Amino acid sequence: MRYLAAYLLLTLGGNNAPDAKAVTALLTSAGVNVDSERVDAVIKELSGKDVNELIAEGQSKLASVPAGGAAPAAGAGAAAAGGAAAVEETKEEEKEESDDDMGFGLFD
Template sequence: MKVIAAYLLAVLGGNTNPSLENLKDILESVGAEVDDDRIEFLLAEVKGKDITELIASGREKFASVPSGGGAIAVAAPAGGGGGAAAPAAPEPKKEEKVEEKEESDDDMGFSLFD
């Protein structure tokens, strides 16, 4: 991910075709580990491709991935005689959880503004 971020930073900075050295410089400037193999792999994958097209293609792929949040299946009322419809099931009440803040000993007895 950091290699991709460095590539995007280089492109946003005006370098439309960043090299291995450009990406290494960016990563080293923030103290990140540099893996030449990963950088070379990324550069091989994006060589000759437009960054906006790559991002658009990635968004399309990402949109098709399920993002969790299961839906509740509701059974439709059975058709039939002209009887009254069954009342809808009441929605479960949401419990509000109130978190109590505890004093932290992280400041070791002094404050930045004391």
């Protein structure tokens, strides 16, 4: 992702055809360790293509991907509520047991 992001930043900055040297320079200036094989792979895949067209094509593909529904989210909410009750019970038990750990209670 970092190599693609660097490529896209360079195109946004006006470089319509960033090369491996430009991508590497951008990443190293940000303190990122660069794998030259990955940079070359990104350059190879994107060279000669219009970035705006690639983004539009990707957005249309993402639009067809299901994003889930309300039923799983409701189930997760119910599970979280049940989990919160269990945590509350555990806290109460810890408070009761904390006096026992000291070897004496307040009213013993």
